[in-house]
Amino acid sequence: MNKPYAVSAKAVVRDSRGRCLVLRRSGASKNNAGFWEFPGGKIDPVEHPDEALVREIREETGLNAQVIRVVGAGESELPDRKVAYLFFEARVDTDAVQLSSEHDAFQWVERSELKNRQLCPQFMPFAREYSVRSD
Amino acid sequence: MNKPYAVSAKAVVRDSRGRCLVLRRSGASKNNAGFWEFPGGKIDPVEHPDEALVREIREETGLNAQVIRVVGAGESELPDRKVAYLFFEARVDTDAVQLSSEHDAFQWVERSELKNRQLCPQFMPFAREYSVRSD
Numbered sequence: 001m002n003k004p005y006a007v008s009a010k011a012v013v014r015d016s017r018g019r020c021l022v023l024r025r026s027g028a029s030k031n032n033a034g035f036w037e038f039p040g041g042k043i044d045p046v047e048h049p050d051e052a053l054v055r056e057i058r059e060e061t062g063l064n065a066q067v068i069r070v071v072g073a074g075e076s077e078l079p080d081r082k083v084a085y086l087f088f089e090a091r092v093d094t095d096a097v098q099l100s101s102e103h104d105a106f107q108w109v110e111r112s113e114l115k116n117r118q119l120c121p122q123f124m125p126f127a128r129e130y131s132v133r134s135d
Numbered sequence: 136m137n138k139p140y141a142v143s144a145k146a147v148v149r150d151s152r153g154r155c156l157v158l159r160r161s162g163a164s165k166n167n168a169g170f171w172e173f174p175g176g177k178i179d180p181v182e183h184p185d186e187a188l189v190r191e192i193r194e195e196t197g198l199n200a201q202v203i204r205v206v207g208a209g210e211s212e213l214p215d216r217k218v219a220y221l222f223f224e225a226r227v228d229t230d231a232v233q234l235s236s237e238h239d240a241f242q243w244v245e246r247s248e249l250k251n252r253q254l255c256p257q258f259m260p261f262a263r264e265y266s267v268r269s270d
Binding site: 004005043066067073082084085086 | 137139140141142178183184185186201202204205206207208209210217219220221222223
């Protein structure tokens with residue numbers, strides 16, 4: 001049986017020094033507890049993906065982000081569906097993060113270091129590719 | 136002013152020999168007339184992207200496709216909005232294409248040749264990258 005896809009928008013949030021924000025999924029998470037990830041989530045059908053992403057970033061980090069561009073894609077498979085990820089780059093002026101209960105730690109890391117973080121498996125192909133690109 | 140993004144799903148449709156389908160935009164097209172592109176289009180908010188894509192492929196080519204996986208992303212900018220593209224790979228069992236009025240020619244090309252076709256500019260970064268990948 002084919003599983004239908006849902007679309008999720010995720011952000012590489014970069015601060016004024018170019019560092020990238022990763023969040024650690026809290027121990028209570030159903031999937032991938034303890035793994036690191038990017039802010040963002042499922043796109044509500046009535047939203048534009050960038051507006052959904054700005055809202056998710058604010059909820060998950062307290063940061064006011066500006067979405068800049070599309071930087072990649074990915075996917076994952078859950079028991080009942082697949083998820084297609086659209087990765088955007090976003091910028092923030094401050095790095096004063098306030099986490100929600102969804103995450104229990106955050107780090108600002110150099111772009112080239114992203115591939116060495118223990119990200120959720122479905123984000124690793126994108127992170128490896130994005131880590132070494134120069135654009 | 137920030138332009139909001141819309142999401143569009145596009146497909147690299149591959150036949151049983153692995154060749155990839157490209158369609159030429161008809162002369163009456165408002166944008167990019169005469170350029171080549173992939174089937175697909177804007178995701179209707181209430182649809183899953185793969186279901187939208189199967190429908191668009193059928194409308195534009197008459198082919199009954201199966202969506203396989205996510206293979207890339209891209210973007211373009213229009214006067215009033217931006218478009219974020221999600222590229223999927225899809226498979227078909229027959230290569231008997233029936234075009235709609237939207238296109239006036241089609242070609243089945245080797246994957247490695249995609250980057251050498253005169254595709255719409257917004258698809259070129261993806262095509263260059265996908266042409267040389269081996270997965």
